[in-house]
Amino acid sequence: MNSIPQKIKIKDIAEKAGVSAGTVDRVLHDRGNVSDETKRKIQAILNEINYRPNHYASALASKKVFVFCAVIPNCEPGGYWELVEQGLLRAEQELYDFKVVVKVYHFDQYSPDSFAEAMEAVLQQTPVPDAVLLAPLYKPKTMIYTKKMEEREIPYVFIDSRVEEANPLAFYGQDSLQSGYLGAKLLFSQCSDTDKIAIFSFFDPGQTLSNQIALRMDGFKSYVSKNNLSCKIVRGTLSANDQEENVSMMKKLFKENPDIKGAAIFSSRAYVVAGFLEKYKLNHVTMIGYDLLEKNVKYLKNNTISYLIAQRPEEQAYKGIKAFSEHFIFKKNVPQINYMPIDILTQENIKFYLEQSQ
């Protein structure tokens, strides 16, 4: 009646080997104190049969508490990083019974020093974290701490972007170059090859921000050059906090360039530009943007933004934490480079992506 194939447990192996469960356990966990002969015998049996440990029973018996730290930028309400944090929390909840705790550390995304401070705090906390998930916005600072973590044998996962020189347990994020390339393709599916295009970016004097946005821009440009488009590109620089200045800048830009037909912005704050386009009724301007934020969705729905390109931030964080549990609890190998799908969102399909936040 029981249609489950009989599972093999430690006791079965012990009987087969003519030893006790304790000895098998010692071999399984490589805890020593087993004679070479016995060890070989047990390992031979393990190779023969298909022993699948019950990780749930194991977690139940083990007293080990796992502390995973996450280091991400401050979460503005409705902003990008809030979605990331939701993914962290979802993973924590799901792993609650495995005695997993996720501690989130925040830093100011415009200050490499505050990132360093957060990393210091993580590495100095007690208990020592078992693993660290981080968004490596600043390469030099990141390298300092990945090195430290490697010395201390603390596995770490990158989300959002990655530092190629480091050796994380895993990376979850978008191929930014390709997402910029796709952005161009979508924009030019609505514009003509010869149109004038405006590209907006935020003021960043110290080049502090990661290369994600830069890479998207590179991808965009590579589409233009690869397809020999003769479009003209004008640039607008936005301020992170002074919205009035932004409006006057855009007013000026569109006055001086009344022939602008398309607009692109590679950060998640497309709504800044879209709000302007809507207010000043520049309906003839086709716009693309990035990331599924409520404020962006609003403009997608009313057709100010034609396409949004998204990267599943919630899932990145969720999978990042899950990678640790796969590693520590389920003892599985985790693929190292995991590119998220580059989702294309339109008026027509956005609804179903919104529902998707699990």
Added chain:
Amino acid sequence: MNSIPQKIKIKDIAEKAGVSAGTVDRVLHDRGNVSDETKRKIQAILNEINYRPNHYASALASKKVFVFCAVIPNCEPGGYWELVEQGLLRAEQELYDFKVVVKVYHFDQYSPDSFAEAMEAVLQQTPVPDAVLLAPLYKPKTMIYTKKMEEREIPYVFIDSRVEEANPLAFYGQDSLQSGYLGAKLLFSQCSDTDKIAIFSFFDPGQTLSNQIALRMDGFKSYVSKNNLSCKIVRGTLSANDQEENVSMMKKLFKENPDIKGAAIFSSRAYVVAGFLEKYKLNHVTMIGYDLLEKNVKYLKNNTISYLIAQRPEEQAYKGIKAFSEHFIFKKNVPQINYMPIDILTQENIKFYLEQSQ
């Protein structure tokens, strides 16, 4: 040191209530044999505190084996339903330690009777299935069996499409109408409003096939009429098995209508048409299709197909089975209607969706 918030277990509740763990267990599972007074006392405590049962320990202690049956069309290699079956297997593997078995029953997707046979077999098997996942291609037959399952209190989940009159535990699938609508939008982003468009469909004399494909077509048409497009539409009917006939049909169609600029096909077998377009170098024809099959992807990559619209079949099946485990094992409520995102696939982003089959 232990930073886990102290978890409440049955024993804690028992102590608080001044009873034994067995009694608390009886209340938790509503197994009777508890005096009203004791029951009230325990329930009061349960309302007060936040007791979260450890479902892993629970599964460990319970001897219950869950048998979930899945009823889906036969899986041709490389075909759509193979992806669905992969999702079923992934879910089964993940739930292995919970003593969950997934039994897959197949039927001929062109024969309602064979569907009925499969459903009969499911309902007559021993042990009686705890739940049934099905693709309700045929509404009348489906209704017969959903009624039977409701009588026997066997929960069931729909994937792929749904029957509105039934009352499944959950549904996972695409909003077909909307995916047809989006298909039109994407096609006309590449074609002009006045172009001639060819729509292909497979010969289906008995109208056996579910309304999914019909709904997509309706969605397509509603886009055309809503936007007052003056395109001309010609139709081609394909045969499921006679490829030679298909080629001659298409030759004739494109000869008689040399001004066809766009092509759409609403089943998963876009490759039949794409193969023709490629072979006869009809590069000027823009084509859209459905579903992420290897054979379709080939034509997306070489630009014969401009857009593929996908619906995550693997995930539908996976989530369908997971819905049962949520229901039975984790005692969670499952949202009933779950539309999958309508993914837009292009040459530029397809790579990352292929990696995703996890």
Added chain:
DNA sequence: AGCGTCACTGTGTACGCACACAAATATACA
């Protein structure tokens, strides 16, 4: 021979829960 040391191995308890069974208490009836 007696002793300690060491390398190895077996045993027992606990994890949180389900469930069979034993025990205790309440109720009915002669």
Added chain:
DNA sequence: TGTATATTTGTGTGCGTACACAGTGACGCT
């Protein structure tokens, strides 16, 4: 009042594993 019978409650074992601890035997030493 005593006995039989329900009803309610407590206890104990096992699920598969981890791990502390106890036990065994070989060996070398005085």
